[in-house]
Structure formats: C-alpha cells, structure tokens
Amino acid sequence: MIWKAEPMGEAARDLNGLVASYVEHRPMLVRLFSARTGSAAAAEDLVQDIYVRIADLDGDAPVVNGIGYLYRVGWNLMLDARRGARRSAARESHWTETVTARVGTETVMEEPSAEAAIDAKRRLEQIVQALEELPPQVQRAFRLHKFDGLSHAQVAAVMGVSRSSVEKHISRALRRLLRATRP
Amino acid sequence: MTETALDLRTERAEAAAADWLVRVQAGGLTVAQGLAFARWLGEPAHRAVFDRLEVLWLDLDEVAVLRRPSVVPLSPARPQPRRTPA
Numbered sequence: 001m002i003w004k005a006e007p008m009g010e011a012a013r014d015l016n017g018l019v020a021s022y023v024e025h026r027p028m029l030v031r032l033f034s035a036r037t038g039s040a041a042a043a044e045d046l047v048q049d050i051y052v053r054i055a056d057l058d059g060d061a062p063v064v065n066g067i068g069y070l071y072r073v074g075w076n077l078m079l080d081a082r083r084g085a086r087r088s089a090a091r092e093s094h095w096t097e098t099v100t101a102r103v104g105t106e107t108v109m110e111e112p113s114a115e116a117a118i119d120a121k122r123r124l125e126q127i128v129q130a131l132e133e134l135p136p137q138v139q140r141a142f143r144l145h146k147f148d149g150l151s152h153a154q155v156a157a158v159m160g161v162s163r164s165s166v167e168k169h170i171s172r173a174l175r176r177l178l179r180a181t182r183p
Numbered sequence: 184m185t186e187t188a189l190d191l192r193t194e195r196a197e198a199a200a201a202d203w204l205v206r207v208q209a210g211g212l213t214v215a216q217g218l219a220f221a222r223w224l225g226e227p228a229h230r231a232v233f234d235r236l237e238v239l240w241l242d243l244d245e246v247a248v249l250r251r252p253s254v255v256p257l258s259p260a261r262p263q264p265r266r267t268p269a
Contacts, residue, residue: 024212030219032224038230068213072207072208178201179197
C-alpha cells in the first residue's frame with residue numbers, strides 16, 4: 001500500500017491526532033463552553049470555530065494533550081471575539097462623542113461615553129497599582145507571561161524555577177488583581 | 184449571610200477562577216478537569232467571577248500597551264517569545 005510505503009510526517013500525524021481528538025471530545029467541548037457562555041447555541045458555534053481553526057493549521061501543531069489544546073483554542077477564540085466587540089464598542093462611543101461635539105449646543109453635558117472613559121481609566125490605574133504591589137517574583141512571572149508573551153515553560157526557564165511555581169505565581173497575581181478590582 | 188462569610192466566598196471563587204484560567208492556558212486541562220470546570224461554572228456566582236477575570240485579562244492588554252516596554256532584564260539565554268497560542 002502506498003500510504004504505508006510513504007509514512008506521514010510527525011506533523012501530519014499530530015494534526016490527524018488533533019482532529020481525532022476533536023471528534024472524540026466534541027461533546028465535552030460543547031458542554032464546557034455551554035457552561036461558560038450560558039448558551040448551547042453560542043457553544044455550538046464556538047466549537048465549530050475550533051474545528052475551523054485546527055483544520056487551518058499547517059500540520060505543525062505540537063500537541064501532547066489534545067483535549068487541553070482544544071479547550072485553550074476555544075478559550076482564545078472566545079477572548080478574540082470579546083476583544084473585537086470591545087473595539088467596535090469603543091469606536092461607536094468615539095463616533096457618538098464626535099457627532100455630539102459637532103452638533104451640540106454650547107451647554108456641555110456630561111456624556112455617558114466620557115463618564116465611561118473616566119471609569120475605564122480609573123480601572124486601568126487600579127490594575128497598574130495592584131500589579132506594582134505584587135511580590136517581586138510573582139510580579140516578574142506575571143509580566144513575563146502576560147506582557148512579554150512567554151509561555152509558562154519559557155517563564156520557568158528564564159526565572160530558573162519550576163513550571164508549577166510559575167503557574168502558582170500567575171494564579172496568585174490574578175487573584176490579587178481580581179481582589180483589587182472588585183465591583 | 185454575614186459580610187465575612189460573603190467575603191470568604193468571593194475570595195474562594197476568585198482563587199478558583201484564577202486557577203482554572205491558568206490551567207486552561209497551560210493547555211493541560213484533562214477531560215475530568217474540563218467536566219469539573221463546567222460544573223464549577225454552573226454556579227452563577229462562579230460564572231460572574233470568571234467573567235470578571237476575563238474582562239481583567241483583556242484590560243491587562245491595555246495596561247501592556249500603556250506600559251511597554253515592561254522592565255525585564257534581558258539575558259542571552261532568553262527564549263523567543265511564543266506567538267499567541269492558537
């Protein structure tokens with residue numbers, strides 16, 4: 001058989017493994033993302049998008065834990081969507097503001113969008129302050145990961161600590177930041 | 184519920200949310216953990232906290248833009264930053 005005489009490369013096997021993993025775990029993915037979004041329909045769409053994303057890979061996906069990888073892809077897609085929604089909301093409020101300024105009377109009213117901008121600024125300041133108050137090692141691990149884009153393993157290598165310590169540091173940082181930004 | 188009990192619950196939920204997010208990001212969530220995470224999210228108060236955490240995560244992108252470059256001592260052994268995981 002020809003396909004046996006020309007074995008697939010490592011990468012191709014990985015990709016097939018990923019698709020197989022997707023097929024196997026699809027119901028689990030729908031279940032988790034339903035719980036996350038509160039909507040079975042939204043979860044179905046998202047899980048479909050996960051498939052599109054992995055089918056798009058050039059076969060260079062180094063995947064050890066298929067389901068874990070798929071969960072992460074789904075989470076990233078969800079965040080990307082929220083990022084996009086935020087940007088269009090920001091554009092919209094900017095547009096409203098501009099129009100109001102042009103056609104408005106001399107009376108300067110407090111615009112909801114201006115108020116929201118001040119709230120957003122205050123919130124970012126809160127976050128920055130909470131970041132600066134983190135213990136040095138926690139802060140360093142967190143910054144390397146979130147701001148410099150290093151993976152947990154890369155942060156571990158740079159800091160000379162274990163990956164699990166890095167994950168503990170990052171979790172602790174997030175906990176502190178959540179606490180500092182409670183509504 | 185007393186204020187303290189409520190605080191304690193919030194704190195526990197925040198800690199759990201942070202741990203879940205880190206696990207998802209590490210790409211190491213197992214089937215059993217995924218089920219446990221779904222169960223955890225089934226509690227509306229938990230989902231609200233996780234939602235706050237995601238908003239925070241996105242806000243941090245804006246903080247990153249404001250504060251770039253972050254203060255990180257460069258060493259020759261420093262690995263290349265990985266692109267956003269797919």
